[in-house]
Amino acid sequence: MNYTIEVEQEEDGRWIAEVVDLPGVMVYGQTVEEAITQVQALALRILADNLENGKNVSSELINVSFQPA
Numbered sequence: 001m002n003y004t005i006e007v008e009q010e011e012d013g014r015w016i017a018e019v020v021d022l023p024g025v026m027v028y029g030q031t032v033e034e035a036i037t038q039v040q041a042l043a044l045r046i047l048a049d050n051l052e053n054g055k056n057v058s059s060e061l062i063n064v065s066f067q068p069a
Contacts, residue, residue: 002065005039007032019043019066040066 004020010028017035018026025043029035047064049055 002067005036005066005068022046
């Protein structure tokens with residue numbers, strides 16, 4: 001499964017990264033790299049939690065990747 005990450009710089013200089021297909025998976029970072037790394041980690045935690053709890057688990061989770069928008 002491929003997840004798209006959208007990245008945008010805020011007016012205050014912080015970067016915000018969001019995984020579009022996972023509602024609420026959004027983080028701020030001081031650099032674009034930090035924001036991307038943190039949003040990937042959060043997305044993986046959400047996917048793992050869903051898998052552990054049997055929530056909307058797709059068989060495609062065996063191969064997860066991220067790509068910039």
